[in-house]
Every structure is written in C-alpha cells, then in structure tokens.
Amino acid sequence: MSVPMRPDRFLDLLLAVVLIVLLFNLHLWVITTGPEGSIAEISRDMLARQNFMHPRLLGVNDFSHLPLPLWLTSLGMRLWGINTFGARFFIQISILVQVIFTYRIAMRLFGSSQVGLFAGLIYLSCPLVLACSRYLSADILLATFELAAIYYILLYHLEKLPAALYGLAIAFAGGLLCGGLHSLLLPITVGTYVLTFGPHNYGIHWRHGLAALIMAVGLTCFWFVHASHHLPDIWAFIRQTFWQDTFFGPPRHPRWQYAITFLLGSLPWWFLVLPNLASPVWQNPNVLPVCITWLALPLGFYTLTGSASLAALLPLVSGFSILVSYWVQFLTKQQVWRYSRWFAQIYGCLGMLAFMVPLGYQILGQPLQSTWPMVITALSTLGLVLLLYRFIRAGVRIRLVAMVLVPSFMLLLYGGYYTQANGPWKESANVVSQIIQQRQLESLPVLVYNEALPSLAFALNKDTITINDGIVNEAYFQTTQGWEPRWIRLGNPEDNLYLRRLMTDPSVLVIPGDLPDRWNWVKINYPEMEWAGRWQVLYRSQ
Template sequence: MNSQLILALGLIAQGLFASRFLVQLLKSEKANKVVSPTLFWQLSLIASFLLIIYGFFRNDIVIVGGQVVGYLIYIRNLQLKGEWSLLPALVRYSAFFLPLLLVVFLIFGFDYDFNGLIDNPEIEGLLLTWGTLGQLIFTSRFVVQWLYSEKQKESVFPVSFWYISTVGALLIASYAILRNDAVLFIGQGFGLIVYLRNLYLHHKSKAPKPMSLFLKFKPYRFQALLVFTGIVLFFNLGAWSVTESSEARYAQIGKEMLDSGDYMHPTLMGIYHYHKPPMTYWITAFSYKIFGVSAWSARVFMQVALLMLLLLVSRIGKLLFQDDKKAFYGTLIFASFPTFIIAGRALTTDAYLAVFVMAAVYFWLKYLKDYTVKFLVLFYLMLGLGFLTKGPVVIIVPVVLMVFQALYQKIKLGSWKGHLIGVLIFLTVGLSWFVMLFLEDGQFVDYFVFKHTVQRFATDTFSRSQPVWFYPAILLGTAFPWILIIAANMKGYWKKKDTQLVFLLAWIIIPLIFFSLSKSKLILYILPIYPAIGLLAAKLWLGLSEKKHRKWDLIQFIFQMIIIVGLAISPLIDPKIVLSYKFFFILTITASLLISIRVIAMKIVDRMVFTSYLFVMGITVASTYFFTSNPGLMNDQRRIAAYIDQEFADVENILIYDKRMPSMSFLSNKSIISLFDGDESLNREVQFEKDESWKSNLINLKENPEWLRDSLPNSSILMVKRNKLKKLDETGLPFENRHEIDGWILFY
C-alpha cells in the first residue's frame, strides 16, 4: 500500500482519537467535572478500527496489539450507555466482525507477511519491549475503566484512568520518537494535555489542605538531600570516558604525575604543562592511587566536592539568615542549577576551587560572629589552597565580600595582627609551588603572572573570547526562573536597604562584572556566584504571595515540559543524536513525577523548589545514558581506542593528525605521536623542556611536510578528524585502508 495513504490513514485515526478527548474535555469543562459522553466512545470505535489497519500496514505489532482490546471495550461502553442497541444490526455486526475478518485476511493472505509483524527486523528487541510496555499500560487504562464501569453499572472514568493514561502516553511518545513515527507522537502529545486537565478537574474539588513537605521532614531533610544528591552524582559516573578537551587534559596530567612520581612538575603527553597550579592534579593522582586509573576515579572526588559545596552553602545560609528554612531552600535551589551538575560531569578545577571559595566565605562569616582567630586562620588557609587550585581568581568573591562589609556595612574586620598571621599563612601555602618553580627557572614568573593571568584576562590568547553579555545570558538559562524571580521582586527589599539582600547582590554582581570584562570566558568560571543566587532566591521566594507562587510555579512547569519534550524529540532535529530506551525511561519517570506532584496536596511554596531540584536530578541521570550513546558528540574516544586495541593489537604507534588528543594517551598504552599542521592546541609551550626528547612525539609538519612519507615509523596507524581530511594531503601516504568511527578516519 502507498506509504502516503498509510500515513494519511494513521493521521485520520489519530485525528479522531484527539477529537474524542476534545469532546470529552469540552463536556467536562461545561459540567465542571469529569464526564463520559457517548460521542467519545463512538469516535473511539471508528478511530481504533482505522488504527488497526494502519498498524498492520506499518508492520507494527505494538500498535495492533494495543488496539484490539480497546476496540472491544469501546463497544462495551456503548452497550452500558444503551447506545449500541440503537444502531442498525448491519452496523453492529459489521463493526464487530470486520476487524476480525481483516486479521484473518492478513494472516492467510498471499500479499502480506504476518510473520514480519511479530518478528520485525526494523524494530530492535529492547525497543519493541519498551513500546509494548507502553501500549500495555496504555491499554490497561480501558480495562480499568471497563471493570470500574461494570461495578458502577454505568460508563464512567475513574481517576486511575487518567494517571495510567499519562504514564502510558509518555512511554508511547518516546517509543514513537525512536521509531520516527510522527502519527503516534502527535496523538500522544495532544492526549497528555487532556489527561492532565482531567486530573486537575478531578482533584479540584477534592483537594485536602496542602502540606508542607519540608516542614514534615525537617529533622532529616538536609541529610536526605545529601544522600539523594550523592546517589544521582555517583550514578553511572564511569559509563563514559574522559572527554576532550579539558577533562582529558586534567585526567591525563594526573595519570602522568602518578606514573612519573613527580608531583611538582605536571606534564601533558610528555611536555611540561604549567597552565594551572597542581591541586587538581594532586587530587586526581591521589584518586588513581586509591581506585586505579579510570574515568570514574578521575571524577569521583569532584562529586565529593559538590556534596561539600551543598554543606557549605547550607552553613553559610544559616549564618546569614539565622533561619534553617531559608538556608535549606537556598541549598536546594543551588542544587537545582544545571551549573552545579555540570561542574561534576567532567574533570576541571572549578568544583574544587568553588569548595575553597565557599569554605573561605563560611569561615569568614564564622569569624565575624565573635572574632575567634582560628576561623580567620582557616579563612586564609582556604584562600591559600584555592590559590594552589586556580591562582588569584580564588580571592575575588571573598575579598569582594570583605571590602563590601568594611565599606558599606561598616563591619569591623578584627585585629590586624590576626590578619597579618593569616596573610602569611595564605602566602606560605598559596605561593609555595610557584616559588619553588621560580627558584628553578626565573622565567616562570613572567609565564604565570603575565601570560596565564594578565593575558588570560585582557586578551584572547586561549581562544575563549565571548561577548560581554555572555555570562548574563548564561545566568538566565542556567538559573531560570530564579534569576527572574530575584530581578522582579527585590525592589521592596532594596528600598528597605535590607543588608542580607545587598550582601548577596554584591556577591553576585561584582564578580559577574569582573568575569564579564575578562576576555577569557567559560561557563564554570562563575560557579562561585551561584550559591548567592540560590540563597537570595530562597529569601525572596519565601516572602512572595501565593498568587505569585502559582504564577512562577506554572512558568517553571511549562519550561520543564518544553525541555523534556525538546530532549525527547532531539533525534528528529539532529539525526546524529542517538537516544537509548534507558534515556527515555528516565525522562518518562522524571516527567511523570513532575506531573504527579502537581496533583498532590503540597504547598506551592515547597512544590516549586522541590520540582526544580527533581527536574535537574532526573535530567542528570538521563544524561549519563545520552553520554554513553553519543561518544562522537561528546568527544569521547573510548570506542576508537577499543577498536584500535582490538583490531590493531600489534600496532605500536597511533599518529594523530593536527589535534591534541590526551584522551587517547589516557585510554591507550600505545605511543601517541601528534602531528602539528597549524592547530593551536598542538602549539605547545616547550620553553621549560630540559632537552629535545619531546620532539619524537610532537612532529611539526609545517617544518617537515614530508615526514609522513619519508619518516613514518613502522607499525603505525593514522587518525584524522573528518573535518580535517581536506587539509591532509593523502598523496603518497603509505596506508592502504581506512575505517571511519565516531567522526574519525583511521588509516592503516
């Protein structure tokens, strides 16, 4: 049968299915309660008949199986309403027997392969299971409705019908995306709106007094937050390998540090690499020492750091507000920021730096309580450790807050002697590594102070330039809707000169301006200001009216559903994206929970904060399956390394054309030889090298363009990124074969 006719048939059926719920919804709205109109069942019967035909021609047992039971239930509901007997006998018998005759014809017909319906090679086994599960759940709603109606002796919809419909629709919608079935997806998308509205109508008049979830579990709510967040952070953590470029770089440096035993002189692929102080490398090497070298062990202490961040934000909130509720809400909001999660998904310095910054802020606020010197010492110690993590940037937030409190709030900073001792501790700890390197080589001061501090701020030396509005835009996307809630509701507090508000605004705005003026910009540079956003959002949120709570809660819910739908249909937008059934399962569970919570009697002030956190945690878990299914998109080279190790076990050298790939050094024990042909990532800083041994693993094709033809070492394989293939002159290359994998061409 013509594919366009099949599609038209399916669309008509889905149109009728959609229209039946439109009829039901309009009737229910008019009655202000859930009703079961006769026209609903009549349209259902016609649409089901058409969809059975569509399913057979689509060779899809999931569609066919789901409609057969429902078809009979539609007839039974018409009988309960007394409408079935009013139809002419010919219509009744035709409606009952025609689908059966169609099935018989398809089974025994010469032009149709019924076995293909059961054993369809186009549908993967797991996908078939997923779709079948969704269809079984979806079909069971009418079984539940039928049994309930038989008990009531009339055709009615129990509330369970709408819950089951919602879950089933989400499962089938995800199945439709994986099958590229627009008909199924359109039908389920519209249905979800109706199911949710019917749930609202059902609960509208029966809702009990809302409860305060967080108040009920107050004694152990923070512990529960830490445990649940920890489970999410560690879930599937090693499922994907280290990704290019930053994570692979840090992971490989830690590995080389452990292998060499030299913890003072970081190297990357055999060349000294002093871009960052060594704290992150030390932590990573320590993790390798305990757990072995792996992507999981490279990331494990970052998850610990994120949990420490939650603890510190909570403690800072309590010191600032003297209110456990505001502190907890602020911590929960902070945990719901995608930036918080991003900081732990790939190994960088930022999570560790944020811990030292927050620890410094915490000890500073503790010191101001009663000017106990030990807290001042700890404050400066944290600054020193932060300096060993990422250099001078550690002082921005703490010093901004110190100066602000001294000049604006007129707070006494305590004894100058205590500060003098603290500064000495800071300099001793923070500058120890730098001084050691300076004593070894005097050019290190110019290298770090000017190139990696001044030039990084003032120039685009590292190709990370972004417009001045980059960070405000990032905040809008990653702190939505909380950043808007702050902007819309701080006016009244500002007029009152609320000290907490002004303190938190200084924490947010001044560092934001500093980083916005910098030429070098990455998302995680502003991670230390997110705790202030979370705490300020909590303060303002708890002071809003219920009307405003409802408005923002609805805005957030719509935003979350848009994101979930966008993720679900992403393969339709970009065919390169691969989404596993596990991804859809987690996405479905997340959406179901978000929807279900909206009909639970929970205070809106609690619900929005809780669902904000729940949404991000669900997306975090789902993202682990996205990472594993899309190694090419994630710059994860594990499949390439595994392929080379399996197919070319005897090959000794991996040549990588015009790309620095520390991930291959991390994943493979073979010798990695980088071929520089203009890519800046391979323009390595070799001024600190003691000899020229590094040249054996970094070949400059600009100086020696014939190296691949004249000096290629024996037992080698060449890796070339697909987008660099045109740049490479393949003429005369001593390779006979090629193989493409994850965007790379392997020559051998």
C-alpha cells in the first residue's frame, strides 16, 4: 500500500515545477518605462561600477530608492547577465517564498496542512500574483518580508520559539530597506489581532528579544548612516521617504483602482466566496478578525492615501487566499463539481479567445500578429482544461485549484509570446534600443532630449546623456560631483558648448514626439531619422 505524500513535500515538488514555468519565457517581457526602468538601470549601474553603496540614475547620485531591491536586482544580473531575465530573477524567487509563507501562515491559523496547501496554490493562481511575476517593483519584494513578519509573529506567539524573534527582526529590517514605513502596516494590524484575540500568552524571552531588536536596528540603520554622508539633509530625506510619501504624498494611482485591482486580481475565487457568504466558516473565531485586520484595514489605508503601487496588494491577496482555502473545506461535492465546471468554462473561453482573436485580426489584415507559439499555447490551454475536467474526480477539492492554476500558467506563457509578437503591455523604450542595435550604433554617444529614460540605458547596457530643456527636474535627484557630463542643462552656456561638440561627432539623438521649432537646426547634424513608437531616433554613424 502506497503512503500518501505529505502536503509540504508535495508543495516543494510543485514549486520546483512552478519555478521552471515562471522562468521559461521571462526574457520576453521587456523592461518598461517608469519605476521599473529606474530600478533596473540603477542596479545595472551598480553592477557595472562594482559600487553598491552609491546608487546612480543616469549618472546622477540618487538615494530615492531604498537599497535592498537594488541589491537583489544587481545580484540577479550578476548571476544571469544584464538583461530582463537577470533583472526579474529574484522577483520569481520572491513569489515562491510568498507561497511558502502563505502555506505556513494558513497552517498556523487553521491547524490544517490541507488548508495551508490550498492557500499557497490559490495564491499562486491569482491574476495579480502572476502579473507581478512579470514586473520589477520594490513592493513585490516587500510583500515577502511582510508575510515573513506575520508568520514569525504567529510562530512566536503560539510556540514561543526564540528563533522566531530573529526571523521577525530580519523581516522587519528587510521590509524597511524595501518599502519604508509601508512594511510595518500589515504586520502591525495582524499582530494586533494575534495579541488581542489569540491565546493570552504574552511571555517573551527578554534576552533574545533584546538581541533581535539590536539586530533589526543594526541591519536597518547602517544604510541611513551611510546615506547621511552623501545627502545634504538626511532628516529631510527621511521625512520625505518615510513620512511624506507614505501619508501625504500625491496618489500613485487613482484611489478607486486599489479596490478594483484587489477584486480583479483575486478572480475567479470571488465566484466561490460570494454565493457562500452564509457558510459556517464564520463560526471559526479567526475568520472575521483576519477579514478586518488583514484585508479591510490595509485596503482602506491604501485607498485613502494612494501611497503604494498596486503590487503592494500582494499580501492582501495572500490573506484572501488563506480565507478561500478555508472556505473550500466547507463545500459539498455537488458544489465542488459546479464551481469546477464554472472554472472550466471560464478558462476554456479564455483559451478560445487567445486562439481566435489574434488569428482573426491577422486574417483581416489588422496590426495584431499571431505566431505559432501563441497558437500552440492557446490550444494547449484548451486541451489541459478538458483533461483536468475529465480525469480529476468530480468531488475532489483539488479539482477546483487545478482548474484555475494550470490554465492560468498556460495563459502566462501565452502572454510572453504575445508580447514578443505584438509589443509590451506598457510603454517600453525597447523599440528604441532595437533600432540602435540593428543599426550597430551602440558604441556612439546616445543623447535623450528632455526625458529621463533609464529603461533605454538599461536596454543598451550603457550610460546615456540626458538633455534637460526644462521638463525634467533634476532637483529630484541627489547630486554630487561628476554627474555633469551625463546631464546637460540647456540654460547653462558651458553645457550648450558641450552639447554642440557631441552633436558634431557621430552620435544618436532620441526625441520624444516632435522636436520644438527652435531646435530644428540639430537635424542638420543627423542625416538619418526613424520613428520608434512615440520617439524619433536621429543618428549619424560617421
């Protein structure tokens, strides 16, 4: 008689397979403009200079990004090369670690390894998690430390293991070096629930607690002590980074997007939860406090302040996944069969649309390409949905998870091939770098007019020169000597002379949109011009 596999061993084997899938066509998702490009370029520059304590963006010292995401991104590039795969490698590792912490937290909350296993797999199947696996953001890495802090709070409160205090210290330090005060919000709200409604077990190992506190302070403060020697006003920087941007800064997204992203990013599991709100799950004393402290309060904070990226919702999706996994345990066999049929129909339709829409557009002569990898992946999605629905027994709960997880990963792979054929989902300077590389102009100086474009510098793996005509605000950057050759201010006569010398030699000029009339004279120096997206690429190769 065969011995059933333990849930933790099954999860380890599954995560090994998931890691291969996550990494499979990761290189097809190019780095986009915006914060993602800034992180990638700062990390590339750190690695190129072998200087990991003085971050620079486009040649200018820049301490506006906290260091841990930069170091991990640089390490990924050191392992796999300066490319998209290397830049996002530790994002994939981070997501797998989040799955493990989700599994362990669910086990501690509900005392069931099956609930923990389902929680980890449900989390992995959510659209927001899969979308974040193809993006480079400090908040994705931050989510790992937030979940780690919650886990170690639970572990110490329930089992009084001194090692949990040191784990908590590392989690807090890592969170502060990733996201500042944002990292404390979720651990504080969930920790308050644990201390208030959990077992009244308030004893603490004071020596270990003091040592853990010293460890957390030491791991966190060394960076700010270092930064204080390079910033003109360290306290103004801390107020801006840790206080103003967290509570009173301009919203990073429209406030309504947080709730909508949370709902859409955790589909299709709401189709299971909403019809069963009257389920006996509420009899468990952990369910309502988790809903309030883990979901409602943090989501309300992000909605009111607008101070986080949408990737900051990942820990909330983890908490929702834990609740859904507990909900699944109360479903009857008939309900499992019905919901698995719904999920099969949903993902079957998505697979059919992925196959038909690009192919139909291409037949009609519209600018949407359908490639063989796209066709094969879409048809494989349809085939796997049918196989899973037919061969997994109707009343088995794992059928629900499989009907969502497997086709979701197939559609993730499809998205990579779609991006390769039709361009990225968000604006990217990759189209500019392709022209420069195809024309073999990489060795020439690359000038960018009136736009900070770090994603282009990353794609070319070289420093670019920014021409500031009053739009880009270099006061945002923290500057020291040595940055002037990479940052030309047109109001400065010396910079104007330097620019004219550059333009009279072979070089490349990238212009967003149309060039102002007063600058039409520069076209005399550049006999060749091509459009790449919204940019003009002017160049002279000799």
